[in-house]
Amino acid sequence: MTFSHSNDAPILSRGADYEQVASRFRPIFDRIAEGAIERERERSLPHEQIAWLKQAGFGAVRVPVEYGGAGLSLPQLVQLLIELGEADSALPQALRGHFAFVEDRLNAPASANRDTWFRRFVAGEIFGNAWTEVGDVAIGDVITRVSRNGNGWVVNGTKYYTTGSIFADWIDVYARRDPDGTDVIAAVSTHQPGVRTTDDWDGFGQRTTGSGTTVFEAAHVDEENIIDFSTRFKYQTAFYQLVLLATTAGAGRAALRDISREVRERRRVFSHGNASSVSQDVQVQQVVGQVAARVFAADATAVSAAQASQRAYEARFGGDEREERDANIAAELDSARGQIAVTSLVLQATTDLFNALGASGTSESRLLDRHWRNARTVASHNPIIYKERIVGAWEINRTEPPYVWQIGKGKSQ
Template identity: 75%
Template sequence: MNQLTQPAPFPATSAVDYESLAARFRPIFKRIAEGALQRERTRALPYEQIGWLKAAGFGAVRVPLEYGGGGASLPQLARLLIELAEADSALPQALRGHFAFVEDRLNAAPGASRDAWLERFVAGDLVGNAWTEVGDVKIGDVITRVSRDGDRWVVNGRKYYSTGSIFADWIDVYARRDDGLDVIAAVSTHQPGVGHRDDWDGFGQRTTGSGTSTFENAVVEEAHIIDFATRFKYQTAFYQLVLIAVIAGTGRAIVRDVAEEVRNRKRVYSHGNAAAVRDDAQVQQVVGEIAARVYAAEATAWRAAEAVQRAYDTHFGEDREAEHDANVHAELETAKAQVAVAQLVLPAATDLFNALGASGTSEQKLLDRHWRNARTAASHNPLIYKERIIGNWEINGTEPPYVWQIGAGKPAQEQRAAG
């Protein structure tokens, strides 16, 4: 057994009472929900709503209590994100990069740099995401560069899928330094060298603030250039956990909306089963099955969050083998959860129309948004590859990949020559 002394973990991350913590944010979630349909209809970005969350300290819920944060565990964070996703599924996804950067700083070595970041989070600073490049970039390569410019460091490049960056104070930029080292550059958005375009054209999650981020000689402090090799090991599991929460929260919104639609529906069919739709046994069955599916999805998300919490906890222990095993477990648990939650919520997003008439398809109601949003969130990490990874583990004990990339593959003729 390989043992290595590690810093003690931040204490009491599971001692916070969830209901007390959630009570701080539920009034804000309610206000966010009130305008969600209109934002969806007009594709209005939730700047104001993000501001409400910042002011309430939502971005610091994982920061330890002694630093002024919420002291939440990862399962508690997942539950909060599910509640927020029920209000508006775009918002937890817009904050996905922020919470990942917070998690990385929580795993960082103790010191002034880590403490400074925790203080920024408590002050309300948010961090966006800029990792993916599109176009001719090949798998394993990165075009964005961090370079010396006299006595300063600058970032140059273009990123897409930079979800949440348009709302952020900092951007977590995946780049390559001139010496070939892959790094994370935490770039301040409050400078002229950083630009954003809300040009995400997906049919779902349209108000996440995703799109293109550009960096033209954007200055980054040397202390904010982080060796990517030191990134927290369960990062892929964590990123996936946020999307699982997004989908499960979307499921809760489906239950809410279909129950309300049925409750208020006046017209009935002559071949129905009751004088009021709300009393129709077959309609009740449809809603009951949807609610059961969403219950299972939410329970699955909580279990996956517990596995990610174990990966966090073992990082601070002395048993490297236990940490390794916890990281493997977190990857597999979140992979299974992704598949299961998608297969539970996506059918629910369709079945809700079985409880309604043709009026349920009205553009004014936009009930189709739930399927579009869940389908989009479920497409970020293809389900088919997650299923293969799970199967390969179960059959052969093959460990899952901890970091993966997307990019241009080899041309067909080059593949044939290599074969």
């Protein structure tokens, strides 16, 4: 397929027939769901399952149809990630870095380099993520370096929380370029000896996301794949949060699926219950109904929160700076509002499901606790208390939200 990067009107991903696209992947989601409990129990990374998605073109669903992708809008991407998250909530989070880099390339000016990336996405190549520094690093500092080595460029440094990188063909690395000190994104191939990823993430949830440590030792990077961070797509923080919303909502859907099955199949009843079978007990039905309502609300909130980011994406090419600025503010605020709401809804749902079962519901063989553990772990990545403050500051004072934030040692320490 030949791509064009002319100066004509931009080709954008504004949406597609969702059911037609989703139907391609649902059989794969079903296969993924079949082994989810065993992978959780054994902490077995989903290499094979990621490969299924790559082969089916899942990583290119946001690429415009004209370039060989599916052309989904951002709300549709979130909807699809929720379905994947219901099968296994580790997988949408493992692909978070990939879809963020895709989004950045969608926002990039038309060029031969952008077309090359589109071809790679359509061919099934995927990205991981390597942004967070480890060690005694102060807020705002970047230890990982991109520097000259003869006629080429290399990356040196160590990153943690490198979610999805262990499955990836490329890694999106946040680094500082020597000697000018510019912050950049380096797209580094994993198919070289200078890149090593270790699955040493020890959280109690989301155990198979492929998070952990990645070490770069004179890892080669092509100059054309070193991108000034200042050009990064403006709604990136909102986008990263949207993937976590989809992941959380997917965990909620999985919890509803499992509790409904457990109640339907349960044969033991309590003498002080309300029916001769648990499935007919009106109080148990009430519990499941409440879980279903919270999951429904979480789904709807996650998809709705993505609409502002879609507007920001389209405004990027609209030529109206004020409209684009307003759209990016809305994207950040809606993703934060969504985080506040979805977190509360799903954590409550994944706790309340145990009210419909006896002590046997806590059996390790069922692993029903994994839904709460996974949702709680996802909710801890971006501290919700700060997002609540940011939303409040906007509502009261119209204080513009931050678009980029970091973690590290405070200046007073």
